[in-house]
Amino acid sequence: MLIGQRPSRSRPRKGTLKNVDTSGKHKARPRGPQVSVVVPVYHQVEHICDSIRRISHALKRAFERWEIVVVCDGDYETYKQALKCQASNIHIVGYSENQGKGYALRFGAGMCTGELVTFIDADGELDPEEISRMAQLQALYDADIVVGSKRHPLSKVSYPLMRRFQSLCYQLLVRCLFRVNVRDTQTGIKLLRRKVAVAVLPLLLVKRFAFDVELLVVARQMGFRKVIEAPVTLDYKFSSTTNLKAVLRVLIDTLAIFYRLYIRRTYQKRMHEFSAYDVVRISDELVEQTPSKV
Secondary structure (H helix, E strand, O other), X not given: OOOOOOOOOOOOOOOOOOOOOOOOOOOOOOOOOOXXXXXXXXXXXXXHHHHHHHHHHHXXXXXXXXXXEEEEEOOHHHHHHXXXXXXXXXXXXXXXXXXXXXXXXXXXXXXXXXXXXXXXXXXXXXXXXXXXXXXXXXXXXXXXXXXXXXXXXXXXXOOOHHHHHHHHHHHHHHHHHHOOOOOOOXXXXXXXXXXXXXXXXXXXXXXXXXXXXXXXXXXXXXXXXXXXXXXXXXXXOOOOOOOHHHHHHHHHHHHHHHHHHXXXXXXXHHHHHOOHHHHHHHHHHHHHOOHHHO
16 A cells, blocks of 8 residues: 555455345444554654554454554655554555654544544553553543543653653643643543544644644533543653753644634634534545645
């Protein structure tokens, strides 16, 4: 499959009939995946296959039906390497120019068919076993969104003091600006009900930084307020703290969300513009758009 091309739907899945059954005995169509996992990747050529294998093994142990959508964010070398792991329920997609993590997650989510939609980073810092535990919490509390949180009392994390300080300051800012009752918005694993993903993701505008905050803010604005935090285990692999340029970009994106929400009321206008039919259609067509059109 060429990079940026949507997986073909012309060939029927195993167990389905292509033509009308004239025998009078109609076979039920197989149910869709229980969980869809979107994995955005950029410059992960050395580790992408290991990451895909780890995620797939974790899903096999926890779910009967699952799928993985790997989105190569303008990285052709990683795309070629990831193709070695492609399977019927492991889709490798991408596009030619780097657009940012937020865009990649929206792009991949538009292809998901699972009852639950999960985002997880490809760097291997997060244990993919967390996905099944988050799914159990979602079912237990009937949550709209489950957020992996470094600040959960049961989380096991170890990372530099400066990084802790930066994270704490940013979370305080987010809470003051948006009144989001989440102690950690930036950990790279989240689980959403499909209904939430279909309704919220087409309304989002952030392509790179602060996508996680925008997701929670817009979901709250739309009435999806059952958000719970889940413990995570992180094995940090970075060697330095976030650089100043990245910090500034996050702050700019975050303030832009505030401006669109409270001053221009962009999200509210978009919600009124999109009917339920439009939201479903836009989510489905997102993967067919070129980066220049989004």
